[in-house]
Amino acid sequence: MSLPSTMRHVDLPTFGEPEVMTFATGPVPLPKQGEILVEVEAAGVNRPDVAQRQGNYPAPKDASPILGLEVAGRVVAVGEGVTDFAIGDEVCGLANGGGYAQYCILPAGQALSFPKGYDAVKAAAVPETFFTVWANLFQMAVLTEGESVLIHGGTSGIGTTAIQLAKAFGATVYATAGSAEKCAACESLGATRAINYKTEDFAAVIKELTGGKGVDVVLDMIGAAYFEKNLSALAKDGCLSIIAFLGGNIAEKVDLRPIMVKRLTVTGSTMRPRTADEKRAIRDELMSHVWPLLADGTVSPVIHSVLPFDQVVDAHRLMETSSHIGKIVLKVK
Known part of the structure; x- marks a missing residue:
């Protein structure tokens, strides 16, 4: 032609x-x-x-x-x-x-x-969401079967992809979203529990759901506004993977001790x-x-x-x- x-x-x-x-x-x-x-x-x-x-x-x-x-x-x-x-x-x-x-x-x-x-x-x-989720959640954060993950922005394109893939590969999935309708959508896609970030403290809920342990991986697109709570929500040897900064890119007066005490990894990338x-x-x-x-x-x-x-x-x-x-x-x- x-x-x-x-x-x-x-x-x-x-x-x-x-x-x-x-x-x-x-x-x-x-x-x-x-x-x-x-x-x-x-x-x-x-x-x-x-x-x-x-x-x-x-x-x-x-x-x-x-x-x-x-x-x-x-x-x-x-x-x-x-x-x-x-x-x-x-x-x-x-x-x-x-x-x-x-x-x-x-x-x-x-x-x-x-x-x-x-x-x-x-x-x-x-393509865009699957490339991003695969690279950050599976290649960099090395999410594996039997682990647990908290996915922020659960109803975004990234979030809906991450929930499904994490579930398909044998992880226990938690997610955050901003309404009852969106939380229901996250759970219908495979999240064990979706947390309404407007009415609940996600870090406290994660601690309760995991018996105080925390999750193995957090996939975050919020950035600075969630940084300290994300560290709190992670289990020992956990990984925080940051892919966007919808809540700012400058985190001030953050207690970094959990990174050392819990041997956490903080990573991130753009595609x-x-x-x-x-x-x-x-x-x-x-x-x-x-x-x-x-x-x-x-x-x-x-x-x-x-x-x-x-x-x-x-x-x-x-x-x-x-x-x-x-x-x-x-x-x-």
Whole structure:
């Protein structure tokens, strides 16, 4: 098939509120060595997109400045050296940028075939959260069968993914959320107990639920506001994995003694700065360990809303309300 020379994409002429996003026409990118070009059918909307729009999460120098980190669609061109994919393949993947567009470049090592039975919308709801959860919860925090985990933001895209994966791999799961409805959603996904952080002290509840022991792992996206309580909620030799700072990134006057007394590990990461080889390694483990679970329905992305591409401003507004349960997806094609 012959490719068009131009495409429609979301433009970000300045940083600011959702309304700063506009639509523009630009050149269709061409895949370089090790890359594939995807005609985008659906794109996920994620917190990093919001942060980039606000000016707080700049794209790497070699990445597209266009917003969007996860896409699903069909391969329409392949770069030199690509052997895993061919023109016409249905793929989803983690982009380095450029997802809010009709065409998007994916490094081949960050792309995967659609899980069995998935369409583009469902496949687009997978990559960003599953890459992030796998890297932070299983590779870095080394959550294993028989351990326990506290997942903050249980109804976010990250949270709904983490609850399901932790449960599927044999962990006891606890979660926090901000309403009775959201707590019920966490428990329906596999959490043994969801804690309403607006009405309960999660650290005290965790101590009670675990007989004073605490949990082995905390997956946190709040940051400074929860730091001291997270240390309190951890068991000896536990691990705090920080993936975002929705509650601030500067923790002041924090008692650090629990880290020493309980031999705790504090870790964290962001996905975007990881090398191509690191992302490929995550991709390969997802393909081996998680794709079969998606295919048989053991885990599944939770999709809150599917909006037309033209409603990208509404999608970002919805993301910022935090009223959603699960993923927000843009239907591009």
